[in-house]
Amino acid sequence: MSIQIENVSKKFGTFQALNNINLEIPDGQLVALLGPSGSGKTTLLRVIAGLETADEGAILFDGDDLTDAHVSNREVGFVFQHYALFKHMTVFENMAFGLKVRKKRNRPSPSAIKEKVYELLQLVKLEGYAGRFPSQLSGGQRQRVALARALAVEPKILLLDEPFGALDAKVRKELRRWLRKLHDEVHITSVFVTHDQEEALDVADQIVVMNEGKIEQQGTPDEVYDHPASPFVYDFLGNVNLFRGRLNHGKLSVGSAKLEAIGHQDAADLDAVGYVRPHQLAIERVKQSEDAIPAIVTFSHSVGPVVYIEMKLQDSNEFVEAEISKEEFNRLALTKGELVYVRPKEVKVFIPEDFVI
Amino acid sequence: MEPQISETIKQITTRKRKSSKESKWVKVVLIFIAILYLSLLLFIPLAAIFVKAFEKGFDVYLAAITESDALSAIRLTLLVAVIVVPLNTLFGVAAAWAVTKFRFRGKQILLSLLELPFAVSPVIAGLVFVLLFSPRGVLGPWLVDYGIKIIFSVPGIIIATIFVTVPFVARELIPVMQAQGTSEEEAAVSLGANGWQMFWRVTLPNIKWGLLYGMILCNARAIGEFGAVSVVSGRIRGLTNTMPLHVEILYNEYQFSASFAVASLMSIMAIITLIIKSMIEWKTNKQEGKGV
Numbered sequence: 001m002s003i004q005i006e007n008v009s010k011k012f013g014t015f016q017a018l019n020n021i022n023l024e025i026p027d028g029q030l031v032a033l034l035g036p037s038g039s040g041k042t043t044l045l046r047v048i049a050g051l052e053t054a055d056e057g058a059i060l061f062d063g064d065d066l067t068d069a070h071v072s073n074r075e076v077g078f079v080f081q082h083y084a085l086f087k088h089m090t091v092f093e094n095m096a097f098g099l100k101v102r103k104k105r106n107r108p109s110p111s112a113i114k115e116k117v118y119e120l121l122q123l124v125k126l127e128g129y130a131g132r133f134p135s136q137l138s139g140g141q142r143q144r145v146a147l148a149r150a151l152a153v154e155p156k157i158l159l160l161d162e163p164f165g166a167l168d169a170k171v172r173k174e175l176r177r178w179l180r181k182l183h184d185e186v187h188i189t190s191v192f193v194t195h196d197q198e199e200a201l202d203v204a205d206q207i208v209v210m211n212e213g214k215i216e217q218q219g220t221p222d223e224v225y226d227h228p229a230s231p232f233v234y235d236f237l238g239n240v241n242l243f244r245g246r247l248n249h250g251k252l253s254v255g256s257a258k259l260e261a262i263g264h265q266d267a268a269d270l271d272a273v274g275y276v277r278p279h280q281l282a283i284e285r286v287k288q289s290e291d292a293i294p295a296i297v298t299f300s301h302s303v304g305p306v307v308y309i310e311m312k313l314q315d316s317n318e319f320v321e322a323e324i325s326k327e328e329f330n331r332l333a334l335t336k337g338e339l340v341y342v343r344p345k346e347v348k349v350f351i352p353e354d355f356v357i
Numbered sequence: 358m359e360p361q362i363s364e365t366i367k368q369i370t371t372r373k374r375k376s377s378k379e380s381k382w383v384k385v386v387l388i389f390i391a392i393l394y395l396s397l398l399l400f401i402p403l404a405a406i407f408v409k410a411f412e413k414g415f416d417v418y419l420a421a422i423t424e425s426d427a428l429s430a431i432r433l434t435l436l437v438a439v440i441v442v443p444l445n446t447l448f449g450v451a452a453a454w455a456v457t458k459f460r461f462r463g464k465q466i467l468l469s470l471l472e473l474p475f476a477v478s479p480v481i482a483g484l485v486f487v488l489l490f491s492p493r494g495v496l497g498p499w500l501v502d503y504g505i506k507i508i509f510s511v512p513g514i515i516i517a518t519i520f521v522t523v524p525f526v527a528r529e530l531i532p533v534m535q536a537q538g539t540s541e542e543e544a545a546v547s548l549g550a551n552g553w554q555m556f557w558r559v560t561l562p563n564i565k566w567g568l569l570y571g572m573i574l575c576n577a578r579a580i581g582e583f584g585a586v587s588v589v590s591g592r593i594r595g596l597t598n599t600m601p602l603h604v605e606i607l608y609n610e611y612q613f614s615a616s617f618a619v620a621s622l623m624s625i626m627a628i629i630t631l632i633i634k635s636m637i638e639w640k641t642n643k644q645e646g647k648g649v
Contacts, residue, residue: 051543051547070546071543071546071547072546072547072548072549072550072551077547078543078544078547080540080544081540084541085544086541086544086558086562087541087563088562088563097548097558098548098550101545101549101550101554149544149548153549
């Protein structure tokens with residue numbers, strides 16, 4: 001089932017949580033709502049679920065307007081950040097809850113409920129845990145019970161609020177791979193909220209980057225990572241180096257160097273910032289072209305096969321970081337305090353009057 | 358290196374032991390003071406009640422509590438409790454629900470109002486009802502027209518008791534429900550439960566111990582309330598006398614043994630309440646200890 005969000009706004013007191021959101025979530029996809037805290041991503045998820053009502057705008061499922069429909073009639077499965085398992089019920093009772101509260105004519109027989117629950121227990125690999133209470137489970141197990149409970153009512157849409165937020169790093173990684181696999185099997189339109197860019201890039205078909213109640217960019221992980229639409233997306237998804245300079249007819253002057261500013265041919269004498277990812281920064285010992293910027297090596301450290309090198313730009317005293325392979329590092333034989341030239345292999349220039357950093 | 362480390366550890370542990378030795382003294386003294394204080398103010402008077410009650414033998418005791426005025430006082434007290442506790446339970450749950458699960462304007466005012474009966478002297482509370490409902494009161498003429506009697510009769514006693522005991526259930530529930538938040542309820546609703554199913558299957562099991570605790574405190578106060586009730590009751594023997602009022606009347610008539618006999622009955626009720634209360638506390642601690 002696809003989801004259409006049209007002109008949705010929501011205020012909490014004077015705080016604008018959602019500001020005119022328009023979003024189309026295609027059928028069967030796993031979509032991440034990614035943003036810092038306070039960006040409105042959880043509010044948007046709760047508006048889709050019907051746990052919050054939008055002040056303005058409409059929510060449509062497959063074209064049906066459900067803006068005023070109650071949560072219990074939307075057929076959504078919601079997985080809460082802290083699982084919200086019913087403490088006083090066993091795993092089995094938790095998972096059977098959604099089926100047991102149905103009206104009599106829609107309610108499956110006790111044996112059918114039992115069958116369904118055991119089928120789901122198998123799906124989430126918790127076969128032996130039906131009689132346990134939530135307090136007797138680990139975080140990852142609780143998360144899987146919460147997911148199975150939501151799936152038990154066969155929702156049309158699955159919504160997950162920070163599904164892995166409360167888990168430790170290793171379990172988180174395992175569980176998100178598992179969610180991806182599960183989604184490929186069950187194929188239900190799923191939306192999850194996260195503030196962890198790695199998680200979004202790793203799992204989602206589509207990423208919706210949000211900031212201050214607005215959507216900054218929507219696209220596949222590659223699109224969003226490789227072609228950020230705004231300085232915010234650049235900054236939020238991965239590390240980035242800033243080169244401040246003057247923009248003039250498609251060239252950004254940073255100190256004595258001149259960088260190519262694609263898409264800014266008409267700009268005349270403006271302050272602008274070039275954005276360059278650390279892995280797109282080449283280090284050279286001699287100046288070979290006009291886009292090489294002189295810098296002093298200040299620090300380097302390696303993580304596995306990758307070496308991070310921190311440098312200070314000679315003209316502006318600003319720090320930049322480059323990410324190169326160990327082989328490259330050994331070939332260059334860099335030492336602290338040395339003069340080198342950094343050359344951006346790819347740069348995206350933004351004019352700062354449209355945004356605030 | 359190693360011997361040095363073990364030496365430091367030894368130093369730290371001995372220091373620890375020393376500090377716990379000092380606090381042990383403080384502990385003993387504090388416990389002693391607490392017990393002394395409680396003995397003087399609680400245990401000795403409690404024992405005195407029973408000693409005094411049985412002073413003239415078991416027959417006098419039995420006669421005092423089976424005499425018709427005494428029985429009527431016991432009946433009235435229980436009637437008041439049976440009416441007041443459920444009403445305040447309903448109100449307490451509703452108020453706690455409203456305060457903890459919704460955002461609305463004037464929430465702080467509602468919270469303060471909930472505490473008001475604790476701040477107001479019970480005698481004043483009783484007087485307010487007299488001013489309102491007595492024949493010469495604000496609503497008096499209207500009530501007289503319809504032949505409704507509130508002051509110096511059972512309805513007045515019930516209203517005064519409700520007023521005095523209103524905060525107990527809500528006060529117990531609000532922190533419990535605040536701590537639990539709304540996510541379990543939201544989960545229930547998102548799974549298709551309606552309001553009743555959500556309340557009976559999810560909310561109530563989560564708050565049951567807090568609720569019971571509040572009800573017990575409410576019940577204890579409803580049985581023991583003296584000030585407000587004494588103002589509105591008129592103390593008509595066999596009609597509007599509750600147990601605490603009966604105790605006072607007997608005492609004023611120099612029937613000490615009978616007075617203390619009824620008092621001992623109330624003490625027994627209080628002790629039973631205390632035991633149930635401790636059991637609930639123990640139970641909730643155990644439940645919380647499990648944690649989620």
